[in-house]
Amino acid sequence: AGAVEFIVCVKSIEEGFIHATAGLCESEEEMDLDYCKEAYRMPVNYAVSNSLGFGGHNAVLLCKKFGEDR
Numbered sequence: 001a002g003a004v005e006f007i008v009c010v011k012s013i014e015e016g017f018i019h020a021t022a023g024l025c026e027s028e029e030e031m032d033l034d035y036c037k038e039a040y041r042m043p044v045n046y047a048v049s050n051s052l053g054f055g056g057h058n059a060v061l062l063c064k065k066f067g068e069d070r
Contacts, residue, residue, distance in 0.1 A: 001051070006063075009061070010047070013046075013064075015041075016041050017040075018040050018041070020037060024036075044065070047063045048062050048063075
């Protein structure tokens, strides 16, 4: 599952596509988070894949768009 999530992160950077937050029905007013109720397009320069496994095995991958440093 972590490999598939990483591929989705790379494709999001390539295509500039932000997926909707899965399973979001309602959000709390006090939570100042940037939920995506609907998918949309915008430039994506970075994406993070965070995978958790049994026994405390964790992996985090950070992808950056290829190009000159900004």
